[in-house]
Amino acid sequence: MEDCVLQDPNLKLAADSNQVLNYKRDQCNYITQLFGQQLPAIKNGFFNIHMTKGIIVQPHWHTNVTEMIVVISGEVLTSVFNPFTQRVMTYHLKPGQVSILPKGWFHWIIALTDHAYLLAIFDQPTPDIVFGSDFLRCIPKEVIARAYCVNEHEYAKAVAPIQESLILGPPPGCCIREESGCFQANERYPDMESLGALSGAGWHPAF
Template sequence: MLQDFVLQSPDLVLKADSNVTLSYKRDSRNYITQVFAEQLPAVKTGFFNVHMSKGIIIQPHWHTNVTETLVVITGKVKTSVFNPFTQERMTYKLGPGQVSVFPRGWFHWIVAKSDDVHLLAIFDRPTPDIVYGSDFLRSIPKEIMNRAYGVNEEDYVKAVAPIQESVILGPPVSGATQPW
């Protein structure tokens, strides 16, 4: 039997406040806090505590090393995940108490469909890697988009120009939005 030395520590703490460690803040209504091993060494998983207002999106992204389980606490969201085996998008409307799973490596996103959304994004490992679509898109050279997909180079440059940094809770503050 493997011994868990963290649990044998004389300084063992088995609680944490999920409101303390800020992971990302867009504004006072849209922010993410967290509890992972750094905040609670005895935890074998971790989670993001997410707060969103209507129309805000957790941008398209994927995790290279974890499966994510999303639990809606309050509000309504629409989740979408791209199934790499069927090449289809799977979309779900969720409310309080409902759950969605995003398997490791599957591209997914979440849109707040009401104000005062609160959800937990729980991971099966204590340190999730995250690849953001915004980072991926802005790093692809215009010549590659043209060669691979026939996308007009100037159109591509214009399309990704508003993406100046990682967009976690979008749209970008400076960007225009369309109703969805």
């Protein structure tokens, strides 16, 4: 099959993945991207993700892509909910290590160190993303109460701070100490084992 992109006389085979900002929490925690819109010849797509200790890529899932996490610097925990075993699988990754987040599986990532830098590489040029924050804030409280026997007024109060799609959390000012505009982890989760335990069964130490 002929590839029309490669036959374009204005073909580009290089691009700068730092130029397009996808999301910025603060100057230390942000995401840039390189997708098909920026480089039509690309056959995959990826995020550059920069995080400081304690920051989380909030729970979400993708409807059209499988994701591979590659750690460049720092250490992170990646967690994914396995719908077949009904278990959370969590991996502690160091530089050069990878984990796979299958298409449609709910997942999240927590930075264990400052200066964490990772690539989130997708198997399609552009991913669809469903954010957990949107799920929480948009489902009517009456539906939550009927579905799960949760007090609707308590639920509405609990999710009230979520006013928009959140990608890197927690939100600034969320009862967590901040200095110089950069996130400083508090003492609630003092070690990586505790962070792994937050994800339930299936935690694995570094390789």
